[in-house]
Amino acid sequence: MGSASSASRRHISFLRRFSIKHRLITALIVTSILPVVLVAYYANHFYEASISDKLSDFSLQVLSESAINVSRELDQYEALSESIIISRSIQGGLRQADSLSDYGKNELTKTINDELGEYAFRLSNLSNIIVLTREGEPFYDLGYEWYKDNRISRSLYGLEASVGNLKWSHLLSNRGANKIALSRIIYSEDKLTERIGYLIIVIDEKAFLRNTYDHVSLGEGGRIYIADKQGLVVSSAAPDIRLGATYMQEGLFRQLQPGEPSQSLYTKIDGKRTLVSAAHIRSTEWYMIGLIPHSYIIAEMAEVRGNLPYIWLLVVVVSAVAGTWIYQSISTPMLELLQYASRVKTGNPDPPLSVRYPDEMGKLTDTIDQMVRRLRQLIGQVEQEQQGKREAELKMLQAQINPHFLFNTLNSLKWSAMMSGNGSVEQGIESLSELLRQTILDQDELIPLEQEIGNLFHYAVIQQIRYGDSFKLRCNWQSDELGACLVPRFILQPIVENSILHGGSEDGRRVTITVEVTAAEGRLQLRIADDGRGFDVQEAQSKRHSHAKLSGIGIGNVEERIRLYAGSPYGMETRSEPGGGTETIIRLPVRRREEESDVQNRHRR
Template sequence: MKYEASITNKISASSQQILAELTQNMTRELEQYETLSETIIINKSIQGGLPKFGKMTDYEKNGLRTRLNEELAQQIFRLSNLTNVVILTNDGQTIFDLGFEWYPELQFDRLTDAVNGSPGNAYWSYMRSNRGANRIVLSRAVFSEDNLNERLGYVMILIDEKVFTRNTYGQVDLGTGSSIYIANAEGRVVSSVSPDIPHGAEFEKAEVFDRATGEHRNEAFYANVGGRKTLTVSSYLRTADWYLIGLVPHSFLVSELKDMRGNIVLLCFVTLLLSGALAMWIYFSIHSPMRSLLQYANQIRMGQLETKIGRSHPDEMGKLTETIDRMVEQLKRLIFQVESEQQAKRDAELKMLQAQINPHFLFNTLNSLKWSAMMSGNESVKMGIESLSELLRNTILVKEELIPLEAEIANLLHYATIQRIRYGDSFKLSFAMSDGELYACLVPKFILQPIVENSILHAGTEDGRRVGIRVEGIKEGMTLKLVIADDGKGFDMNDASARKSSSHAKLSGIGIGNVDERIRIHFGPTYGLKTRSAPNEGTETVITLPIVAKEERSDV
């Protein structure tokens, strides 16, 4: 019974871990559609069209629908699971519908009532089309941007349940005869791959669902399902107020136990037979193992951790060598773990620079500002916003730390466009590459901007002369040197305050000291940057990097 309880506990813990990971995957999947719904809700045509739709002529209504098709097509069709988007007025009139399927009107009435009664402005539910296809539905109310208490209508996003299931949990197997399904807060089945668990039904609600959502929430327990003793595990999906429930037959657990018992009996029998033979070899297990162990210890002392002596004798000396082998293996794992944790820490610090702003809201806002500037004829503001949008897109959405030099230069040009809005023609930026192939070399992201920013902010002369800033790429063997030089006023390298002001120049938190540290982390202490400057002689910074082509990136 102890073995049975142990196996049950392990399978239970494993199943709960699997369901927890599936819940995280589903959350990411569902958040895509909530993001799409937010984009639709704040769409200007929808905000303006919903309150006026009832008074529009047929011509105006068709024009609105055509405009919505053009504005929403890109966001809608990038999601392969999506089957329809329906937008309704408060009185149930349809202003937008992809028209791929037909749904009974009563189902939409049920969903709008549920949204109105939901504590949050998002209600996930289940619906069946006129062709019998199962759909997962996200329903949300559309509120006016000018008055958040004024509801303008509703938006409903319909997702193919079969594709959603396949992409999230359909391929997961908890064991022979097991099944997984999703139920909403009322216990109604929203998604299932098992024909024994029908969609829309309250499957074993009293025996399974009520216990899974009550005192046994996020715990494993046994229940009688279909006349069979079944291990039940569950996980709560907060985004949709759903429960992911897994059912594992007890017969599967018992079969594993029977196999293990047979193996244990066989192992015990073989061990008894070998015990007598092993005793015969104790005599030969003193001198030779001791000498091998001494040599092994010397190799470990020299740092040769790849050598493994192995257990060559079945006695105390053999056990000792085996223990040392395990200790060396553990030491190697710990070294690897420390290196991995340090790398993960560095990656996390870099990612923190890219995750401060909600990307969707930011880019939508910048796009609106760009069009506003264009409509008002302000070309410089329009170009500045466009460059800021591209610069932030590369900061937030591009996750790679190493990018082509060509992309880094493009980021620098966007940055220069933004700075010209503030500083006008006070500086001139130029580029030169000794070899056209250098543009394809991989370099750490955002290593040029802090240095150029330092020249823009601190290199200006008293006479107001325009500062020339030159970025030059030079190939020296397998080394890439990026030289950033300005003809500004320079500074005294022995002046601590001037040196501190230069080293702390930064763009979005990335300082020159940070650039040097990142280069050394990626490529070693022989690489980095050096700065030379003198009063009235300008400033020159040299970045030294190894030449890394795109195909070598996996080796960096």
């Protein structure tokens, strides 16, 4: 908690180096721009991901439909190849190819032309129908394109390992036209394991493209092409993708998962992020691949991003204007408060602030007004107290004459009694004079015990003038050093006074009052005992008052003063019973003048 509070104070101290205006405007700008930035980032990221997912699903759906169209187109040529393979003319001619004369070959060619002519005219994008002997020599060729022998041989490569005796591949004519070739092995209808020749059906790639997916569009910058499982481009609607070669073999085709009917992924093509979607073409090992540039996907978002700086600038301007306006609503009352405080400082608080608002500044203004009114009251009170103090000092100066006059008069009476030989009156006047001197002139609350005992004997002398020898007072000390212990003044007189007034015996016997002073374990004990008639303690406690007082001090007051002076476990205890005398024990801490001075000095420090 301490470290956190210290860090908070450091942050506040740092912020207070700047004006409230700058802090307020900065806070408004930050709190205004930050949500815009976060919302823009979240919306941009979420919208981009959502559009990408939807466009990926759309492109996969389009490519899957196009792949179905391609499969249907290829199925026609596969059906044609089946018809050609089982043709009697082809079967018989290939078995007799080595023994046919030139005339026989021409007649056979006419017969085959008549049989296949119907198919050739029905399929408009058919370029060639080529039949080879089992040695790979030309046997029959219907069409208008010529091909190099090595290219024909390449189209037959791997045919034996193909699935279903079908192999589709790219083929380039002598004049550079792109073709699609379907290659098959011709087996004897009598012996299904006997190879008697090869069939190659050549399709024009442009016509094939026009009939299948040339009309399909994936948006601006989108491209579609068909590649085999090695990544060799077989057909393409994009002019920049070269047929008969691999395209982005490392960055694209090798990332596709073989056997998946459809899939999509992101990769870089020509240094640009591109969405790649691929659909497998049934009955072939080809993929129809669509390329959609990421820039097309986020084209609309790019426009929004371009507008963000203007939005941020607008937010900054609005925040600055709002911050300045709010700052003025704070600074104006603060300036008025400062001016008001300056007037109060110079002692001229008028006129007070009159405009009040329910905001924090209004509450602060009310508080300051209340404080100023309270200060006025306190100043007036202090002025009255000072005036009263001056009057009291004047009265005290006037009253200083009275004690001197009183003591001079008592001394005159004392000498008069002494001259007349009246010893009791002389002692009484002397004791009264000393007692009054201790009462009026000595203002200390704590006095030495020997002084308190002396005052007690002076009081006894005065009482003996009135009561004669009805009582006797004596004091026993455990040690003379205890006389220096400090005790509250006039704590013994009320107790002795009660013994004098109420302890007298009914038979006229003189009452002996004994004061014993002892100390043990840091405690001072004063025992006041008499052998008078005693009283009922419970009845006295219920009345709780004393019949004799000196200077307004009674028994209850003595108990309260001891409690305030010493506290627990010190105090006063009285034991008495009718006819058995009275005993009062006062317990106080042992304190001397030098110890009390040290305590007071420590309190001052």
